[in-house]
Amino acid sequence: MKIYVTKDKKEMNQKAAEIILERIQEKPDMTLGLATGGTPEGTYDDLVNDHQQHGTSYQNITTFNLDEYVGLPSDDPNSYLSYMREHLFNHIDIPPEQTNLPNGTAEDLEAECDEYETRIHGHGGVDLQLLGIGENGHIGFxxxxxxxxxxxxxxxxxxxxxxxxxRFFDSKDDVPTHAITMGIQTILKAKEIVLMISGERKQEALLRLLHGGVSEDFPASALKEHPNLTVIADEAAIENKS
Ligand code: F6R
Structure with missing residues (x-):
């Protein structure tokens, strides 16, 4: 595990964007695994800025998102497809047919899960998976x-x-109860994983990731066994024991 500690969230996001851009340069047709939520927003801003200023092309990139809510139509502002369009896809030159998210409104959700898994591996797997982490240690959902x-x-x-x-919805009752997510084994199959952790609320999760054991009670601990994991944490996520 490689660890970077950054001054703040902005630097954390920049570091992740830098790594992604390096990989795109090395392999312009790479497959990127993407996350949503508050953590990667700044990284997507940096990728968009880079695209506008330096013209990095995503014409040959394929993306697979980690997860999608069940039951939200894809054009719902809170769907993860809408999130990805708003934060990244609409601002870069990636062909929409090369962007993949699970379909949370599929008639047969089980079949959709199997198909998504097959699609990822059929494509040769994810080269770099970007991750955030939940306060309870969840990765994906x-x-x-x-x-x-x-x-x-x-x-x-x-x-x-x-x-x-x-916080993204009008009220907690509006948050869907179910989601489709890549599994832990799916995530671990990515050739490289970049996990971002920001803010005081994630201190316990980071502490447990770094110093705790490997246990299914704490999903992110599975990452400790990955051969190519980079953790980028901002100072606020580092517990101050004084
Ligand atoms: C998002 C995802 C989740 C988030 C996690 C942290 O696609 O899979 O695991 O990464 O819930 O969310 P934020 O970044 O909002 O704190």
């Missing part, structure tokens, strides 16, 4: 207790996750 052998599946969101995500 793999909540505590999820098997490390899990593939893309339907999850019931933990109450704490729905509360944490309520």
């Amino acid at each position: 793999n909540e505590p207790g999820t098997s490390f052998g899990s593939k893309t599946h339907i999850v019931e969101l933990a109450e704490s996750t729905r509360e944490a995500n309520a």
